Amino acid sequence: MKKLYIDFDGVILDSIKTTYEIMDKQGIDKYNPVEARAFYEVLDWDKTLDITPEINNSLENIKKIIKSEQYEVNVLTHIVCYREGVSKIRFLKKHIPELSIILVPKEFSKTEVVNPKDAILIDDYTENLKEWKEHGGIGIKFDDHARVHEFPVITSLEEIL
Numbered sequence: 012m013k014k015l016y017i018d019f020d021g022v023i024l025d026s027i028k029t030t031y032e033i034m035d036k037q038g039i040d041k042y043n044p045v046e047a048r049a050f051y052e053v054l055d056w057d058k059t060l061d062i063t064p065e066i067n068n069s070l071e072n073i074k075k076i077i078k079s080e081q082y083e084v085n086v087l088t089h090i091v092c093y094r095e096g097v098s099k100i101r102f103l104k105k106h107i108p109e110l111s112i113i114l115v116p117k118e119f120s121k122t123e124v125v126n127p128k129d130a131i132l133i134d135d136y137t138e139n140l141k142e143w144k145e146h147g148g149i150g151i152k153f154d155d156h157a158r159v160h161e162f163p164v165i166t167s168l169e170e171i172l
């Protein structure tokens with residue numbers, strides 16, 4: 012079975028948008044790495060993930076992909092802090108108990124934590140896809156507005172089937 016890695020932020024949930032909105036409301040400079048990190052450390056991640064909109068029915072689509080038995084599915088997601096990781100696991104397990112989840116500390120590339128060789132990565136961040144390809148993997152760009160791109164683009168996870 013082919014290995015399929017699915018990014019979380021910007022693919023499953025629109026979480027960056029939510030955290031940026033909260034930062035704006037609290038008057039935090041989201042482009043200041045020190046301020047942003049301090050914000051992420053104290054954020055109520057469980058609540059934040061619960062209020063964040065799902066992107067194009069992603070959770071149901073992941074269930075469909077698992078059910079198809081075409082892929083060995085893992086979520087592969089960067090985390091800036093420990094509590095973010097705990098909440099992401101809690102969130103995903105609540106919705107899809109059988110799903111495997113791999114957390115990547117921000118200090119590492121996704122290609123340093125898993126072996127990309129011949130595996131597919133669906134990610135909204137082009138830099139991740141470039142690194143993935145450089146290490147022998149197959150990159151698919153997730154974009155909810157279907158722009159033309161150097162990588163194949165999907166707007167909904169079920170397009171992988």
Ligand SMILES: [Mg+2]
Nearest residue numbers: 018020021135
């Ligand atoms: Mg992302």
